[in-house]
Amino acid sequence: MKQWYLLYCKRSEQKRAKLHLENQGVACYYPETAVEKIVRGKRQIKSEPLFPSYVFAHFDPETGPTFTTIRSTRGVIDFVGKGATPQVLDDSLIETLKEIEQLQLHSQCDSLPAKGDVVRVAGGQFSGIEAIYQEADGETRSILLVKMLSKPVEVSVENRHLEI
Structure with missing residues (x-):
């Protein structure tokens, strides 16, 4: 049965890990959030990871890929868990995160007014x-x-x- 697990990845390599995991048939979730920043004097909205260095993976270790295969995937360091056992995450946690991400996308508007307002x-x-x-x-x-x-x-x- 497929379950969600949390993977700890190398710094700034979450996207690489997600790509390699998806190539192995593992469904991944990498939540991002929009952040307003001033870059070179201009206001821009940039996408940043909600949980830096972490990726959620959805797979069944009994039918493949195994925990060892996932651990050895490029960009992945290890599973988050209790001791040597990876912690299984509740499906409702992932669903809630996805709902929040969708709400943010729909309500995303510039928080600052336009010039001349x-x-x-x-x-x-x-x-x-x-x-x-x-x-x-x-x-x-x-x-x-x-x-x-x-x-x-x-x-x-x-x-x-x-x-x-």
């Missing part, structure tokens, strides 16, 4: 002021245009204080 500052020293969003200022702050003394002025505000 009107936003309201909800906290901090500019609390209650409406401003025009300009650009991201690092990973946790944004540059806004605020009207002061009839003149637009750029200010940097923490993203957690913005209301779209």
Whole structure:
């Protein structure tokens, strides 16, 4: 009977391990999450592993491939388990992770507004002021245009204080 197991892989070789395992007929699950990052001054959404260095494998060790075959697969270090026995995972755990991943894909939208959008500052020293969003200022702050003394002025505000 096929069951889920958790494999510990070499650093940054989860995708390689997944590819080689799938070539052996092993179903694999490698959950990823979208992370917003500032790369060279531009906001980008990058895909990163939810569990770095780990891959879920679904197979029946009695009908093949064996635990030894899986352990010797390129990129795999060993099974996660109790002592020398690999730990069997509950199917509901994998189903829940897949549901969460699908929900994230459907609800994925930029958390920051587009340039030129009107936003309201909800906290901090500019609390209650409406401003025009300009650009991201690092990973946790944004540059806004605020009207002061009839003149637009750029200010940097923490993203957690913005209301779209």
